[in-house]
Amino acid sequence: MLDIRLIREDLDKVKKALATRGVESGVLDELWNIDHQARTVSTQRDNLRAEINSISKEVAKLMRSGDSESAKDLREKSRSIGEELSALESLAAELDAQRHDALLKIPNIPSEDAPIGVSEADNVVSRWWSLQKGMQNGSDIELPDYADYQKKPHWEIGSELKILDLERAAKISGSMFAMFRGLGATLERALTSLALDAHSDAFEEIRPPTLVRSATMVSTGHLPKFEEDAYHLERDDLYAIPTAEVPLTSLAKDEILPEDDLPVRLTAFTACFRREAGSAGRDTRGLLRLHEFDKVEILAYTTPDQAADMHKELLHRAEDLLQQLGLTYRVLDLCTADLGNSSKRTFDLEAYSPGTGLWLEVSSVSWFGDYQARRANIRFRNADSGQIEYVHTLNGSALAWARIWAVLVETYRQIDGSVAIPEVLRPYMRNLEKIPSP
């Protein structure tokens, strides 16, 4: 969430910054008013409390000296102040709650570097890469010459090679669930091992819980605004995580870290669960959009000064994996309208799927500033000043496997219908060179 002081002291600046992502200024005016009232009321409340506190000390003194008559009078006086106080207390609590709720629903202020836009059409393709052309700047993409045998959608390849069984997944769990079989399942596991090993030089590997409390979902900004998108187990009031970002961000919740510990780098492999409400029927074939998919996440806590470099590092690590796998991809600099609620700046990585002709989002690398750290109350002690400050949080997928799996089997499909296994994956796949066609 935003620092209320920002809204209190520079309302116009906040309005202007949030207008670029479609927040109406009335919402901010209302919050400003609530804050103003809340402070007025809490000051009055504190003054009454101070009075009662001092009377209570008086009473104690009188009791000790045996003057119970005067003590009785004071008690009466205090009691009547107490009645006045309780009205103010509930008003103050009500205003506090209103302020808090409003603050939780206001998105982060975008970075000044994020492109301004009104829809996802305004996202900027900043560079692209292919095995043939290497890294290229700009949005003028030359796709490799994919052969006809590569232009077969992954769901057809999957059932042909018996490595993807969507029909039975649907029988078991419904549509938009996947089931990998045989070498298809091995391939998923190989991708996971490849990625975790790739980050092991600097990242602590974590295997977090995948069911979390609602407070944990609030910390990353997934609640209260996006309740509809999450699976909720009502009986136990637990949420299935939509990404490992959720438990990893809350790992340091309510902690004050020594500056020497920063940056903290964490990586985790988990399943991710998304209801995808409202998206049925649209780009949902095969593995394009699933209720459950596997992903390796990389995440960091940094000082504000370290954040920019870390953002580059995370992006580089995600891109490096795509390059190792030899997949054509492009880097999108998300515009203000398409930026996630909690993010200040996000780069999406989209891999090209020759079988469907679509660019598939396989990673999203974001810098959140202190927005999540305020929600989760994650701070650090500045080694020089001794002051306590909020950390910055950043994270990215590296990578999301279902879509990678799809792009991979299409890209590496051979003329004989088999799928070649990229060299980096072979050590994780019993040194097999291909997934054979039956």
Added chain:
RNA sequence: GGAGAGGUGCCAGAGUGGUCGAAUGGGUCUCACUGCUAAUGAGUUGACCUGGGAAACCGGGUCCGAGGGUUCAAAUCCCUCCCUCUCCGCCA
């Protein structure tokens, strides 16, 4: 799931209604002293909200797992919930 014990500051741990934001010990940092990689002594050491101040800092309020209640007054009494530990039950 059942029975019992417990959750206090950076750590350990005392505190059963007022003099408690909290003893004591350890750690931290500062100073002093001792000619040595340390001992001793003195001091220091929480977070949050809010008002004042350029700032150092000063005032008020809140916080002893969380939320409610009783009372003039709650770490201390009552209720609900969460968590930890021990035993039993169940179980990958």
